[in-house]
């Protein structure tokens with residue numbers, strides 16, 4: 001590498017220092033906590049929780065909603081477990097990803113990962129905030145809502161309140177673990193001990209007459 005190329009690399013690193021710093025932080029976090037999260041998605045243990053939640057939801061009418069799709073791993077999992085004609089709507093605002101990809105690259109990555117289910121499995125991607133999704137779909141009666149967006153207490157509390165307001169019988173979410181105390185606090189406050197735990201996936205089932 002010539003001196004000019006080296007200087008140009010250093011210049012690029014200085015220009016993009018913020019996403020590079022965030023990328024490094026994420027990378028170190030995931031390297032040091034391989035049992036807690038699979039690069040921002042769920043672990044194999046957590047998958048059993050999603051399977052259970054989708055099974056419970058199959059007793060009810062209505063779409064399945066996912067809040068926070070990231071790259072579509074859980075969206076694909078839910079799509080593979082649900083009935084083919086059950087609508088699934090994944091809500092994603094592209095505000096975070098572990099690799100610090102710019103918004104447009106994140107959007108394209110997720111759409112391409114989800115291509116098959118978007119075209120063949122009654123699945124849609126709502127590109128926007130959870131709040132906007134609920135306000136533009138006020139009459140929706142979901143059979144299941146899976147919450148996996150920001151994990152701070154206030155955000156999870158709001159996500160749970162919005163889910164409860166729909167009358168949804170199966171409300172579930174991710175990252176019920178000591179590294180996300182806000183999730184534990186918000187879930188306990190909303191549902192007490194009336195939650196099932198599978199790894200870090202929590203499920204609250206409130207039977208609904210159909």
Ligand SMILES: C[S@@+](CC[C@H](N)C(=O)[O-])C[C@H]1O[C@@H](n2cnc3c(N)ncnc32)[C@H](O)[C@@H]1O
Nearest residue numbers: 041042068070073074092093095096129130149
């Ligand atoms: C932990 S990741 C989701 C992981 C994904 N469920 C999986 O396991 O593969 C959280 C995602 O929620 C998205 N997000 C955060 N706040 C959101 C909001 N208010 N509305 C929609 N998406 C949001 C972020 O952009 C990020 O992609």
